[in-house]
Amino acid sequence: MPEEQRRAGGKKDAEATIARELKERAAIALDETDFEQLLNLPGMSEQENEATDVALKHLLAEKAAEYIIGAAEITNKKKMKRLGPAALFMAAEQERW
Secondary structure, eight states: OOHHHHHHHHHHHHHHHHHHHHHHHHHHHHHTOOOHHHHOOTTOOHHHHHHHHHHHHHHHHHHHHHHHHHHHHHHHHTTOSSOOHHHHHHHHHHHHO
C-alpha cells in the first residue's frame, strides 16, 4: 500500500476515533438533560416519551460531535486562537448549506 493511502486511512481512523469520543462525551452530558416537557405531547405513552427522549439525545450527541469537528477545522483553517462560539456557528451554517 502506498504511503499516501496509508496516511489517509490513518487520518480517517483518527477522525473516526475523535468523532466517537466527542459523541460519547455529548451523550454523557445530554444524559442528565430532561426533555420531558418538550416531548410530553398529548397522546404519547410514557414508553413512547422515553424512547423519543433517548432518540433525541442520540441525534443531538451526533450533531454536537459533527459541529465540534467542523468548528475545529474552521479554527485551524482561519488560524483562530481557539475553538469558540463563532467557529461553532460557522460550522453550523456550513452544515445547513
